[in-house]
Every structure is written in C-alpha cells, then in structure tokens.
Amino acid sequence: MPDLSSPDHLPNRRPDGRPPHPSWLPRQRAGVSPQMIGRYPDYDVLSTVGTWDEATRKVVLARLEPPGPMRFFTVGQVPTLRAFCDTALAQDTDPRVPVPEMIDAKLADGKLDGYQYADMPDDRETWRLVLAGLDHTAAAGYRVARFSACEVQRREAIVGELAKGRLVGGPWERLNVTRSWSLVMRMVLAAFYSHPWAWNEIGFGGPAYPRGFMRRGTIGVREPFETPGATDEDPVRVVEEGQL
Amino acid sequence: MGTFWRGVLKGSIGPVANDSRYLLDVHSRDLPGQKTMRRYAETDEVDLVIVGAGAGGSVLAQRLARAGWRIVVLEAGPFWHPDSDWVSDEAGSHELYWTQKRIIGGADPIELGKNNSGRGVGGSMVHYAGYTPRFHPSDFATFTRDGVGADWPIGYQDVLAHYERVEAELPVAGQDWPWGYPHRYPFSPHPVSAPAEKLMHGARALGIEMRVGPVGIVNGTFGNRPHCIYRGYCLQGCKVNAKASPYVTHLPDALAHGVEVRANCMALRVELDESSGLASGVCYRVEGEHTDRMQRARFVAVAGYSIETPRLLLASTSRRFPHGLCNDHDLVGRYIMVQGAGQTAGRWPEELRMYKAPPPEVSSEQFYETDTSRAFARGFSIQTVSPLPIGWAEHVLADGHWGRALREYMRDYNHWGTIGVLNELLPYPENRVTLASETDPYGQPVARMDYTLSDNDKANMAYSTRVITDILHAADAQDVLTIQRFAHLIGGARMGSSPEVSVVDANQRAWAVPNLFLSDGSVCPTQGSANPALTIMALASRLAERMASGAAMDDDPALRAGCTRAGVARLNGARPRVESRR
Numbered sequence: 001m002p003d004l005s006s007p008d009h010l011p012n013r014r015p016d017g018r019p020p021h022p023s024w025l026p027r028q029r030a031g032v033s034p035q036m037i038g039r040y041p042d043y044d045v046l047s048t049v050g051t052w053d054e055a056t057r058k059v060v061l062a063r064l065e066p067p068g069p070m071r072f073f074t075v076g077q078v079p080t081l082r083a084f085c086d087t088a089l090a091q092d093t094d095p096r097v098p099v100p101e102m103i104d105a106k107l108a109d110g111k112l113d114g115y116q117y118a119d120m121p122d123d124r125e126t127w128r129l130v131l132a133g134l135d136h137t138a139a140a141g142y143r144v145a146r147f148s149a150c151e152v153q154r155r156e157a158i159v160g161e162l163a164k165g166r167l168v169g170g171p172w173e174r175l176n177v178t179r180s181w182s183l184v185m186r187m188v189l190a191a192f193y194s195h196p197w198a199w200n201e202i203g204f205g206g207p208a209y210p211r212g213f214m215r216r217g218t219i220g221v222r223e224p225f226e227t228p229g230a231t232d233e234d235p236v237r238v239v240e241e242g243q244l
Numbered sequence: 245m246g247t248f249w250r251g252v253l254k255g256s257i258g259p260v261a262n263d264s265r266y267l268l269d270v271h272s273r274d275l276p277g278q279k280t281m282r283r284y285a286e287t288d289e290v291d292l293v294i295v296g297a298g299a300g301g302s303v304l305a306q307r308l309a310r311a312g313w314r315i316v317v318l319e320a321g322p323f324w325h326p327d328s329d330w331v332s333d334e335a336g337s338h339e340l341y342w343t344q345k346r347i348i349g350g351a352d353p354i355e356l357g358k359n360n361s362g363r364g365v366g367g368s369m370v371h372y373a374g375y376t377p378r379f380h381p382s383d384f385a386t387f388t389r390d391g392v393g394a395d396w397p398i399g400y401q402d403v404l405a406h407y408e409r410v411e412a413e414l415p416v417a418g419q420d421w422p423w424g425y426p427h428r429y430p431f432s433p434h435p436v437s438a439p440a441e442k443l444m445h446g447a448r449a450l451g452i453e454m455r456v457g458p459v460g461i462v463n464g465t466f467g468n469r470p471h472c473i474y475r476g477y478c479l480q481g482c483k484v485n486a487k488a489s490p491y492v493t494h495l496p497d498a499l500a501h502g503v504e505v506r507a508n509c510m511a512l513r514v515e516l517d518e519s520s521g522l523a524s525g526v527c528y529r530v531e532g533e534h535t536d537r538m539q540r541a542r543f544v545a546v547a548g549y550s551i552e553t554p555r556l557l558l559a560s561t562s563r564r565f566p567h568g569l570c571n572d573h574d575l576v577g578r579y580i581m582v583q584g585a586g587q588t589a590g591r592w593p594e595e596l597r598m599y600k601a602p603p604p605e606v607s608s609e610q611f612y613e614t615d616t617s618r619a620f621a622r623g624f625s626i627q628t629v630s631p632l633p634i635g636w637a638e639h640v641l642a643d644g645h646w647g648r649a650l651r652e653y654m655r656d657y658n659h660w661g662t663i664g665v666l667n668e669l670l671p672y673p674e675n676r677v678t679l680a681s682e683t684d685p686y687g688q689p690v691a692r693m694d695y696t697l698s699d700n701d702k703a704n705m706a707y708s709t710r711v712i713t714d715i716l717h718a719a720d721a722q723d724v725l726t727i728q729r730f731a732h733l734i735g736g737a738r739m740g741s742s743p744e745v746s747v748v749d750a751n752q753r754a755w756a757v758p759n760l761f762l763s764d765g766s767v768c769p770t771q772g773s774a775n776p777a778l779t780i781m782a783l784a785s786r787l788a789e790r791m792a793s794g795a796a797m798d799d800d801p802a803l804r805a806g807c808t809r810a811g812v813a814r815l816n817g818a819r820p821r822v823e824s825r826r
Contacts, residue, residue: 114341207331
C-alpha cells in the first residue's frame with residue numbers, strides 16, 4: 001500500500017525519474033477533479049463557497065461556466081492548442097479543466113503579463129508561432145499533418161524537446177525556444193491551477209476571506225472542513241497484511 | 245524613547261501625527277474620505293504635485309499635508325474599492341500589477357509584472373508579501389567597506405528616526421532584531437506556521453539563527469485595523485486591512501488633511517519653465533481622454549519607482565534637456581537593481597499546508613554582511629515564503645517537471661514548505677532603463693530594462709542556494725525542488741555627492757532642477773538584502789521632514805553633498821544592546 005508519509009511517488013526520488021502511473025490515486029468521491037483523480041477524494045473546495053466573499057465567489061465560479069467560444073485562436077490552431085495543453089498537463093481523459101479556452105480568453109482580452117523579452121515577439125504572436133512550430137516539428141519528425149495527429153508518446157517526445165529548448169527549424173527560428181516554453185507554460189499553469197477542480201485534486205483550501213484559518217501552528221492539525229490525504233488502497237491486501 | 249521602554253510597552257504606543265488607523269472604517273475597506281476628498285482646479289498652482297501614490301508618494305503627501313502643503317497626487321492606476329475589487333484568488337488579482345508593456349533585455353532579463361511592480365492607489369505595497377526589514381548601517385557605505393557598490397551621501401543615522409516612526413505606523417511585528425543595528429519592534433511576533441517551524445528547526449541544526457518577522461502585519465488590533473486572519477493571500481491584496489500598505493497606513497490621514505489623489509492619471513512629462521529653469525508642473529492624461537492636462541505646482545516630486553520614474557524623466561525632453569530631464573550626465577535609468585530571490589522547497593512526511601499563513605514568517609540576516617571566506621562581496625538574507633498553487637506550479641516547472649510529473653508534485657503540495665533568499669546584487673551602470681522605440685496607447689515610449697548579472701552576483705546566488713538547501717536537508721526534507729528567480733526593484737536615479745555621479749543630492753533633490761524631488765526607491769545607490777518597502781517609506785518620511793523645514797531646499801554645496809563617512813563613524817561607536825528574547 002502506498003504510504004503518503006514516504007516520498008516514493010515523487011519523480012526525483014524514483015530510479016527512472018518518472019512518476020508512477022496515476023492509477024495509484026483514488027477516484028474523486030466528493031465534487032469534481034481533473035480526470036477524477038486526486039489525493040483528497042472526500043474534499044470538495046466548492047462545499048465552502050458559502051464562506052467566500054461575494055467578489056471572490058463571482059471570479060472563481062465564473063471558471064465553472066461552459067467554456068468558450070474561441071475568440072483568439074483560429075479553427076486551424078485549436079486542435080494543436082488542445083493537444084499541447086493536454087500533453088503539457090497530462091489531461092488524458094474527461095473531465096478536463098478547459099485550459100485552451102481560458103488561455104484563448106486571456107489572449108483575446110489582451111490580459112498579458114506586462115513584459116516582453118527584447119528577442120521575442122509579442123506574447124500573442126509567440127503563442128501562434130509555438131503552435132505552428134509544434135505542427136512543423138510533428139510534420140518533420142513523424143510525417144503527420146499536424147501535432148494533434150501524433151500519438152501520445154510522440155507528442156510527449158516533442159514537448160520534452162521543447163522543454164529542453166532543443167526544437168529547431170521553421171517557426172522555431174523566430175523564437176527563443178527556452179523562453180517561449182516558459183512563457184506558454186506560465187499561462188497554461190496559471191489557467192489550470194486557478195480552477196477549483198485542480199484545488200480538489202491537490203487539497204488546497206481555496207479562498208479564505210472572510211473566514212481565514214485558525215489551525216495553522218501545530219503540524220498535522222486541520223480545519224474542520226479539510227480532509228486528510230488518501231491513497232487508492234487494495235482492500236484485500238490491506239486486510240491480508242493486517243493494516244486494518 | 246529607549247529600547248527598554250519600547251520593549252515593555254510593545255503595541256500600546258501608537259505613532260504620532262498619523263490618525264490613519266482610526267480613520268479607517270470597521271465595516272468597509274474603501275479608503276475613507278475618498279468621496280469628500282478635496283479637489284483642486286487645474287488652474288490652481290498647488291504647492292506640490294506628486295507622481296505616484298505608492299510607498300514613497302503617499303508618505304510624502306501625508307507628512308507635508310500635515311505641514312499645511314496643498315498637494316495633488318497623480319496615480320496611473322485606479323482608486324481601489326477592496327471589498328469589490330480585490331479577491332481571495334491568485335489568478336483573479338491580475339489588475340493589481342503593472343501589466344502595461346515593458347521590454348526586458350540584457351543577458352539576464354528580469355521578469356516584471358506581478359513579480360515586482362504595482363499599479364493603483366497604494367502602489368506595489370498593496371501586493372507585497374509584508375516583510376519590512378531595515379537596511380543595515382553597512383548598506384550606506386558598501387564602497388568604503390567592501391570596495392563594491394556605492395556610498396550613500398547619507399548614513400544610517402540620518403534614516404534611523406524615520407525607520408522607527410514608520411515601523412510604529414505600519415505597525416511592524418517581530419522578535420527583537422539582533423542583526424545590523426539591533427532594535428525592537430512595536431508589535432510582538434506572529435505565531436509560526438507548520439512549514440516555518442520545520443525550516444526554523446533545520447536552520448537551528450546548522451547553527452543559523454532565524455527570527456520571527458519582521459512583517460508589517462497587525463498582530464492584535466491597531467485602531468480600527470483588525471488582527472490578521474492568516475488566510476495566506478498577502479500577495480493578492482489584503483482584504484482584511486491587517487497588512488500595511490499606504491492605502492491603510494498613510495492615505496486616510498493624507499486625505500483628511502486635504503490631499504487630492506487623482507487616480508487613472510498617467511503622467512507624461514514633467515514640464516520645465518525654460519526661463520527660470522524650474523519645473524512648472526506635470527502634464528498627464530486621464531484614462532479615456534484624448535487631450536493632455538497639466539497640473540501646475542511650486543514643487544514636483546516623482547515617486548513612480550525604478551522603472552516609471554526614469555521613464556518619465558527620460559520622456560521629459562526640452563531644449564535645456566534634450567536627452568531627458570536631469571540627464572546631463574547620462575545617469576537617469578542607470579544602476580537599477582533587483583535582488584536574487586531563489587527559492588528551495590522541501591518535502592516532509594506530514595501535511596504542512598503552507599497556504600495557511602501569511603507567506604512571510606521567519607527570516608535571518610546572519611549572512612547579510614561580507615564574509616571574505618565566501619569569496620564574494622556582500623551577502624544575502626533568508627526568508628520563508630509559501631507560494632499558492634499557481635506560484636507552486638511555476639516552482640515545480642522551474643525544477644524541470646511538466647505533464648504527469650508536474651501533476652504528481654502538485655498533488656503533493658500540502659507536504660511542502662518553501663524557503664527563499666534575497667541576494668544583494670550590486671549596482672552597475674549597464675543595468676539600466678531606457679526608452680524603447682515602441683509607444684503605449686498615450687504615445688509615450690515604453691520602458692526597456694536591461695539587466696546582466698556579474699560574477700559576484702552569480703557567486704552570491706549560488707552560495708545562498710546551497711545554504712537554504714542545506715537547511716532543508718538538516719530539517720530532514722525528503723525531496724527538494726529549486727527555482728532561480730528575482731524580486732524587487734530599486735535604484736535607477738540614484739542619490740550621491742555630486743551631479744557627475746548621481747541624479748539627486750543628499751536631500752533627494754534633483755541636481756539639475758532646483759524644485760524637483762525624487763521620493764521613491766529609485767534614489768537608493770545600494771539595496772542591501774532587505775526588502776525595500778520600509779526603507780522607501782523611511783526615506784520619504786525623511787524627505788518630507790526636510791522639505792517642510794526648508795532644509796531640503798538649502799543650496800549649501802556641503803549640505804547637498806551630504807557626508808557619508810562621518811555618519812558611519814558615529815554609528816560604529818553607538819550600537820545599542822538588545823537582549824535576545826524568544
């Protein structure tokens with residue numbers, strides 16, 4: 001049985017440096033989490049909505065509205081965008097946090113981060129070039145029409161090269177590849193981890209005004225609404241090994 | 245008052261000549277007095293127009309309004325209504341940051357935006373973490389002491405009284421402080437959260453002393469400001485009014501004394517009267533309007549911080565100053581600094597839930613000063629931090645994880661604690677703000693910031709990362725993730741002893757324009773490894789005192805040049821003893 005007090009599930013601590021298959025995680029029982037997996041199966045941050053202030057409630061609950069429609073990316077770019085976001089976040093099944101639509105809305109509204117590298121184009125142009133670059137690399141490396149036509153392992157291989165800043169040719173020549181990776185990922189991560197479903201997955205307490213937190217001093221003490229982390233236990237083994 | 249009495253009377257003595265804490269409303273977070281605020285006509289020549297309603301501008305306005313000055317503050321961003329504008333949410337706080345375009349270059353470009361710049365009434369202190377350490381006396385003379393950086397034209401003793409005054413106004417909570425110039429704090433330290441407890445334990449095992457605080461967060465009540473509720477969203481704007489920012493500490497009192505804060509007004513030029521050589525006012529644009537307006541004033545103070553202050557000066561060209569106001573010696577925008585702010589996170593068997601507490605908890609200045617055995621000049625401080633999920637995701641990404649590996653680390657969030665450093669990176673002329681060819685919607689050239697690290701900077705950063713990683717291992721962390729990053733801005737229009745080496749004199753008065761002052765962090769020649777907010781406020785407080793008395797307008801060359809060395813000598817002979825208290 002996996003033990004949460006041990007770090008054996010963390011990639012840096014594993015011999016192959018890779019994470020375990022997510023099947024070791026329990027299914028989400030309360031509320032929704034991305035792919036319905038998580039470490040806090042009985043915790044739903046949305047059960048605490050009643051304690052949030054009005055302004056925060058409005059902003060956070062808007063993320064649960066039906067996503068889209070796409071306003072910034074073209075019909076031709078959307079499949080590549082979806083494939084990239086799914087790969088970069090390992091969102092392989094529904095329910096998915098609608099990261100592509102969240103990014104599209106941000107770019108369409110021009111809500112940028114406030115700085116642009118001297119050797120890079122505008123963030124909006126960078127996004128278009130990165131998507132074109134992924135299609136270019138997919139076509140050059142695997143002879144498929146576009147990135148989204150690749151199978152999962154090949155997509156991961158391409159994204160892995162992007163993360164290392166090693167993609168070349170075509171649109172990549174117009175970008176600083178390392179910087180474009182950090183730029184697109186910053187936006188991908190900000191979208192994904194602003195979503196309450198992702199908070200359920202990681203057991204984050206969420207908005208806390210005006211309630212605040214009282215139990216923070218002694219290690220291991222929880223607020224009444226927080227639940228402890230759990231794993232997916234095989235009941236037969238638990239009984240056989242006398243852990244019950 | 246002696247340090248003994250200050251220790252005994254902790255929390256019970258309020259600041260003098262600042263009623264902000266009583267002016268605040270218990271039931272509403274709006275800035276009291278906004279609706280009844282005094283309004284000046286554009287035809288009025290006011291005594292002072294200030295550009296920027298942040299740490300420097302707000303303190304200057306509050307002090308001088310009390311001295312009877314008629315003041316208009318121009319602020320590019322909005323007037324906040326925290327109950328409805330601010331949210332308990334990371335992604336929803338985008339509006340708090342300066343997100344208008346800036347270009348970043350150099351060998352080590354510095355990310356701006358949410359990382360280090362604010363916009364709106366209250367400035368970036370609206371979303372700073374809350375750490376309010378003082379500089380050390382050595383910071384004022386790093387060139388003499390360590391052969392690097394620069395000497396200030398003033399010494400620690402010149403700022404000391406203002407440090408104490410601002411600490412009482414914020415008010416600062418923390419343990420008795422043994423480093424630099426030892427001192428006490430007006431409020432007792434906050435209780436320590438679970439991850440900070442782990443980190444303190446690790447530090448102690450290595451013989452590194454860590455103390456609780458210093459943070460500008462109310463511990464107890466303070467006038468109508470309530471106790472902190474430990475919700476952990478300091479960086480998203482404090483909806484509680486427990487964390488100090490000019491919005492709650494100085495602007496209520498300023499408005500009550502006749503200051504007008506004109507929000508959504510972007511300053512475009514400091515106007516120069518070419519016949520007298522004096523600044524005649526500030527030309528600005530109200531958001532949504534298509535023509536410029538002009539506020540005339542007897543004195544002009546620019547407090548736009550390290551990027552916008554140089555940008556405004558560089559854009560204010562005239563026949564007398566073809567390369568930008570006060571830029572006769574090509575110094576405006578140079579010597580801009582940031583601090584290395586690498587962070588290392590550790591994993592423990594227990595759930596620590598780092599989101600429950602203000603990010604600033606405990607810190608150490610044990611490595612602040614130069615230690616020749618480390619083979620680099622100057623040092624760093626150590627501070628605990630606690631990123632929320634988006635910040636934590638950026639941390640995990642920086643360690644090289646994405647996809648399934650990133651999700652695995654993210655799900656482990658509640659088991660982690662984070663410790664960071666602030667490296668004193670040195671000032672260099674090549675690190676500078678210039679105007680880019682691109683323009684903003686007002687037609688104003690956008691700022692370009694170039695930044696390159698030196699070998700001393702890199703050695704400092706590498707050494708400090710090893711120290712905090714050692715702390716994690718000494719605390720029995722099971723896994724470690726590291727991110728290299730930068731924080732804070734300072735410098736860009738420094739003060740000094742002569743016009744050939746500095747933009748402003750020892751009174752923060754422009755060498756080239758007799759009625760122009762700079763009242764923000766851009767005047768600092770060095771930065772120490774302390775968070776800059778408290779020092780920016782203390783310098784503005786000192787400037788206000790000297791403007792009110794007229795001392796700041798004195799044309800005596802010796803006074804304008806200041807006297808660094810005497811100040812340092814005075815200090816070395818007079819260090820108070822503070823007993824350590826746990």
